Amino acid sequence: MNNNVNQNTDCSTCGKCADTEETQKQMQQETSKRAKLSNVDANGNPLYTFLIYSENTPGLLSQITAVYTRRQVNIESLNVCASSTPGVHKFTVTSYCTEEMAKMLTKQMEKRIEVLRASYYTDDEIFILETSLIKISTPRMLEEKNVGRIVRMHNAHIVEVNPTYATVEKTGITADILSLYDNLNQLGVVLQFVRSGRIAITKSRVEHLDEYLAERERERQNEL
Amino acid sequence: MAERISGAEALMRSLVNEGVETLFGYPGGAIMPVYDALYDYRDRLNHILVRHEQGAVHAAQGFARVSGKVGCAIVTSGPGATNTVTGIADAMIDSTPMVVICGQVGTSLLGTDAFQEVDVVGVTSPISKWSYQIRRAEDVAWAVSRAFYIAKSGRPGPVVLDFAKNAQTAMVDYEPAKVDFIRSYQPIPPMDKDVIKKAAQMINESVKPFVLVGQGVELGDAREELKEFLEKAQMPAGCTLLGLSALPSDHPLNMGMLGMHGNLGPNVMTNQCDLLIAVGMRFDDRVTGNLKTYAKQAKIIHFDIDPSEIDKNVKVDLAVLGDCKQTLAAVTELLDETTHQSWIDGFKPYAEKEYNKVIDKAIHPKSGALLMGEVVRKVSEASNNEAILVTDVGQNQMFGCRYFKFTKGRSVVTSGGCGTMGFGLPAAIGATFGAPERTVCLFCGDGGLQMTIQELGTIMEQGAPVKIILLNNNYLGNVRQWQAMFFNHRYSFTPMMNPDYELIAKAYGIPAKTVVERKDLDAAIKEMLSTDGPYLLQCAVLEEDNVLPMTPPGANVDCMMLEV
Numbered sequence: 073m074n075n076n077v078n079q080n081t082d083c084s085t086c087g088k089c090a091d092t093e094e095t096q097k098q099m100q101q102e103t104s105k106r107a108k109l110s111n112v113d114a115n116g117n118p119l120y121t122f123l124i125y126s127e128n129t130p131g132l133l134s135q136i137t138a139v140y141t142r143r144q145v146n147i148e149s150l151n152v153c154a155s156s157t158p159g160v161h162k163f164t165v166t167s168y169c170t171e172e173m174a175k176m177l178t179k180q181m182e183k184r185i186e187v188l189r190a191s192y193y194t195d196d197e198i199f200i201l202e203t204s205l206i207k208i209s210t211p212r213m214l215e216e217k218n219v220g221r222i223v224r225m226h227n228a229h230i231v232e233v234n235p236t237y238a239t240v241e242k243t244g245i246t247a248d249i250l251s252l253y254d255n256l257n258q259l260g261v262v263l264q265f266v267r268s269g270r271i272a273i274t275k276s277r278v279e280h281l282d283e284y285l286a287e288r289e290r291e292r293q294n295e296l
Numbered sequence: 297m298a299e300r301i302s303g304a305e306a307l308m309r310s311l312v313n314e315g316v317e318t319l320f321g322y323p324g325g326a327i328m329p330v331y332d333a334l335y336d337y338r339d340r341l342n343h344i345l346v347r348h349e350q351g352a353v354h355a356a357q358g359f360a361r362v363s364g365k366v367g368c369a370i371v372t373s374g375p376g377a378t379n380t381v382t383g384i385a386d387a388m389i390d391s392t393p394m395v396v397i398c399g400q401v402g403t404s405l406l407g408t409d410a411f412q413e414v415d416v417v418g419v420t421s422p423i424s425k426w427s428y429q430i431r432r433a434e435d436v437a438w439a440v441s442r443a444f445y446i447a448k449s450g451r452p453g454p455v456v457l458d459f460a461k462n463a464q465t466a467m468v469d470y471e472p473a474k475v476d477f478i479r480s481y482q483p484i485p486p487m488d489k490d491v492i493k494k495a496a497q498m499i500n501e502s503v504k505p506f507v508l509v510g511q512g513v514e515l516g517d518a519r520e521e522l523k524e525f526l527e528k529a530q531m532p533a534g535c536t537l538l539g540l541s542a543l544p545s546d547h548p549l550n551m552g553m554l555g556m557h558g559n560l561g562p563n564v565m566t567n568q569c570d571l572l573i574a575v576g577m578r579f580d581d582r583v584t585g586n587l588k589t590y591a592k593q594a595k596i597i598h599f600d601i602d603p604s605e606i607d608k609n610v611k612v613d614l615a616v617l618g619d620c621k622q623t624l625a626a627v628t629e630l631l632d633e634t635t636h637q638s639w640i641d642g643f644k645p646y647a648e649k650e651y652n653k654v655i656d657k658a659i660h661p662k663s664g665a666l667l668m669g670e671v672v673r674k675v676s677e678a679s680n681n682e683a684i685l686v687t688d689v690g691q692n693q694m695f696g697c698r699y700f701k702f703t704k705g706r707s708v709v710t711s712g713g714c715g716t717m718g719f720g721l722p723a724a725i726g727a728t729f730g731a732p733e734r735t736v737c738l739f740c741g742d743g744g745l746q747m748t749i750q751e752l753g754t755i756m757e758q759g760a761p762v763k764i765i766l767l768n769n770n771y772l773g774n775v776r777q778w779q780a781m782f783f784n785h786r787y788s789f790t791p792m793m794n795p796d797y798e799l800i801a802k803a804y805g806i807p808a809k810t811v812v813e814r815k816d817l818d819a820a821i822k823e824m825l826s827t828d829g830p831y832l833l834q835c836a837v838l839e840e841d842n843v844l845p846m847t848p849p850g851a852n853v854d855c856m857m858l859e860v
Contacts, residue, residue: 127480130416133428138422172607179604183447185426188480288479295477 111195114167118194119148120174121200121272125155125281126161127186136163136187139180145169149202151269157281160188166270169178189281198272204249204255206240207264213238226252237263246270298469304333305432306470307459308438312340313472316368318359318729318818319343320352324372324411326348327399329464334370344729344758347750349376351569351722353383356747357392358726361709362734364517364686367394367726373401374412377458378419382716385423389713390538391515396420402462403431422662425453431460433468442475450483452515460467482702485603486627487618492496495597495616496630500570504639506562506569506594508554508583511538511712512601514577518621519705524574525628530635532643534562536577537697538795541707545681548732551643555583556847557694560856561646563847566591567854568642573600578607581715585853593620599623653858656704657700665838666814668695668739668767675737675765676700678821683763684709684727688720688744690697691773695841696739702749706731716748719754724762725754742794744788745773749800755830756804763807763824766834769841777842778793801832808832 112118126132133152140147148166154161169177171192178190210233214218223230225249228242242252243278249267301309307330311319319341319433323331334343346352349371356367371380377398387394389524401410421427425589426446430439436459437735443455448825465715499505513522525532526549527781535543543550552559554566566572572683573596584590587609598605598612599620672695676683681701686709687693693710709727713721724738745766755762786819801808807827811820813832824831845856 131421134418135421144421176604176608179606183604184600185478269314285479288482291478292479 149269321370326373349379354722355726358723359730363730502571510577688740
């Protein structure tokens, strides 16, 4: 799996970026750079979000990831949890690929016996959320007057402070989270950073999984 | 009332319930409770003891391919299971229904690197249709029924049941189970009437339609439907390697075999038709050659049961999803009765050219060493073109499939997608059990025969009437041909020192003969076919013969070489 966060951002200039205007400008630049990054990859492929529903049986995760591996598609993020339908698991996977490939991948996944439905979406077809936690050094934070401002500007929350470290929580879309991280990292205050896989629900007014299950149930009744 | 029996016996009951009569297998530590239960079921389950687990799976494949039933193999854990991997992968890519049951260490030992423990589900999951570990005796009936349902329904494929030893010995109140519905699995996509209409319309408007016949026609038992489909609109057709017997070889609309070593006409005309109609085939690279130039001039319709095959290699204009037995019949109803005479006549010059430049020389040589092509054609004719053709992989396979003729369905057993050397001998054994009333002719080379030669022991023990035609050229012939053509004649490890195969056959009590001279061939074939039981006919064929014509790998489908 790839992680497009550059952990080694040079922060040697962190002490010199106290100027508010400059900070803001930099923040904007970072944001737009990240936004671009998350929309298309180096080959111009868009980021697709795959929503995959399966029965809750062991080994499904490796079957699904194997489909990506075989077609040489990298998984950018992955989230697995129970869905609103009892016994059905939901996988949310993001990957950069062509639409042709996205279609092929979903068909290959649906071919697995226990996979119920697999579909792919662009960002405008779904509500997206990710969450992140950033652990920052309290002594460094106290030296940097901008930290509090940056956290507030990004609509993030400090969930814990003690003399050693503080924990910042930020929920939002990838670009916003990475923008916050980049800005804090430039100040050299970051100790740890973690970002969750994307979660998404569709904007469609039709619940395709429910329809599919109802249709299958009707077929079962007919067969009996 | 439910009876209290062991998980191993529950497996026996479940197999009987699924209509299994023949099993291919090999015992071992982690499957011993099953073999113990099998001892009491010998009257209902005919277990064929193979000599290597790979033989068990290939035999099960051969059995399945000729009978249309699910082939079944039983092996032990660890190496027993890993020895079946090649056969599982082969069955997956060639859509062969098969259930492989392997022993596994007890659940308390799983994950501890116990003796003969291998993560079989992990290993086989990517190469099987379904792979499942039975951990409790209570699950046996359900899992077996589900396994057979998955293996044979929709696009068939191999299923693996990894049977933990404690589940074999535990007692259970056995109740038969019948799985014929899985909500997450739709074996046959529903037929769309609008698509049927559109397909018929496209065909009716076409001036130069060309049909590609794949194994899906055989798997769907749609040979009659295909014939009516072709005949009503008089459409010429070409067959894939695995689809060869889906249409009789001498049918006037059968233009021959597709692909790298197929016939000239169907390959050239693929790039001249205005409508390409693929039925139950998957546009393998050995069929299409260079995809960038493949049938670009034509509209394409793809009949298939597997939605993931649509647009996989070749972008199509219309996908007709469903069971081709139904979809073909439905489209046929809407077809105009027509002739495409001048289009069909267009194939003739290519057929003549290929006959004069390649075929005539291959099957009617006047002098020199025996040729593989002439041996194949003579065996085919001597069996009245009614035998089952089993091949190994390589030149024997290509010559076998080019020059054998077919009058009946389910008559080709060959490893297509996987190209598994060593497939032939065990698959032929399986075929004799799957179609005991038919003659089974195996063509193999000296390379492939030795990969699973231990199965001569199975033939000896069972008296399996396999007619083995060994096309011996003292080379790994197909690789040698490529070395000659693309590697500047550098024969890197393709010459092969061979044992005395007649002596080997003799050791196994199998009658054998070697033919060197052309004049002895007919009599030897006659003797082979009239001998009851197995027979080994070794033919000393031309050492450096080439399979022609040939589309070099990656070349355009219509660029076939007729000579080297």
